[in-house]
Amino acid sequence: MLKLHYNLEKLSMGLVVAIIVAASIGGIVEIAPLFTIDETVEIPDDLRPHTPLELAGREIYMREGCYACHSQMVRSLADELDRYGPYSLASESAYDHPMLWGSKRTGPDLARLGEKYSDAWHVQHLIDPRSVVPASIMPAYPWLMRRLDTGLLRDSMATLARLGVPYGDDAVAAAQADALAQARPDSDGVDGVFERYGEDVAVRAFDGDPAVLTEMDAVVAYLQSLGRLTDAPYGILAGEDGE
Structure with a gap:
């Protein structure tokens, strides 16, 4: 067996072909299920896309x-269910x-972060993490103001609309x-939102300041939306508890 392998290694083109075949099989196994993703992932009826402000915050987050x-x-x-809440569903994303x-x-993990802390807490945490979590090693982001x-x-x-996100x-x-x-609750455009x-x-x-729309507004709006775009995970958990 070792002699066969040794001889195969001397055939460079044969070895290249074997590597391509092995990699192709692995790739097909991983990629093929993605072609049926629309059939396997059912989008919840109540799932909403991010608002423009939340979307801007997501871009800054990245x-x-x-x-x-x-x-x-x-x-x-x-232990994760106890700490963070219901497990994540593919349909949420x-x-x-x-x-x-x-x-x-x-x-x-931030999947269930939305409304867990106040806006003021998030603002302070992003400007000076150690002022609210003394042991934090997170860097500060004061420029978000x-x-x-x-x-x-x-x-x-x-x-995103071309990719299937329901933005009209x-x-x-x-x-x-x-x-x-x-970010301006007293403005005339709130009804449109x-x-x-x-x-x-x-x-x-x-x-905290409605006079100026800041990157901080966007990031906090995004963080407060996490885990709150659909009730589907919470419904599954309630169903499991009831069984």
């Missing part, structure tokens, strides 16, 4: 590399491009106005 230390995928392990499940937990650039929101939403033409056209209105994204959307001055 820009700052937050996904490198925080996962967004609660596994079906008893149906509108996420890219998904941010992650595998690294230098910091805690700068003004939010909403110039690319329409293009981002239009691109009216939502794309109103992207910048909706982002501003979500509720009309397009539902009555459960959080509308408030996330950074």
Whole structure:
């Protein structure tokens, strides 16, 4: 057997072909199920896409590399269910491009973070993490208090719409106005936000100052939306408890 392997190694082209065949088999096994993803993942009826402000916050979250230390995928392990809540469903991320499940937990999982802490807590935590969590090793992000650039929101939403995210033409056209209105609860555009994204959307001055729309507003709005875009996971957990 060893002699056969030794002789095979001397046939460089044969070895290359064998490697390609082995890699192709592995690739097909991993890729083929993705072609049936629409059949295997049922999108919850109540799943809503991110609002323009939350979407902007998600982009900043990725820009700052937050996904490198925080996962967004609660596994079906008893200790994780106790700490974080219901396990994550693939359908929860149906509108996420890219998904941010992650595998690294230098910091805690964020899949069920929404409304767990106040806006003020998040703002202080992002500006000076150790002021609220003394043992934290998270870097500070004070620059998030700068003004939010909403110039690319329409293009981002239009691109996501082509990928299947249910953003209508009216939502794309109103992207910048909706982002501003979500952080100004007394503005005239609030009704439009509720009309397009539902009555459960959080509308408030996330950074505490409604006068200026900041990156902090966007990031906190995004963090407060995590785990709150659908009730599907909580319904499954309630069903399991009732059995």
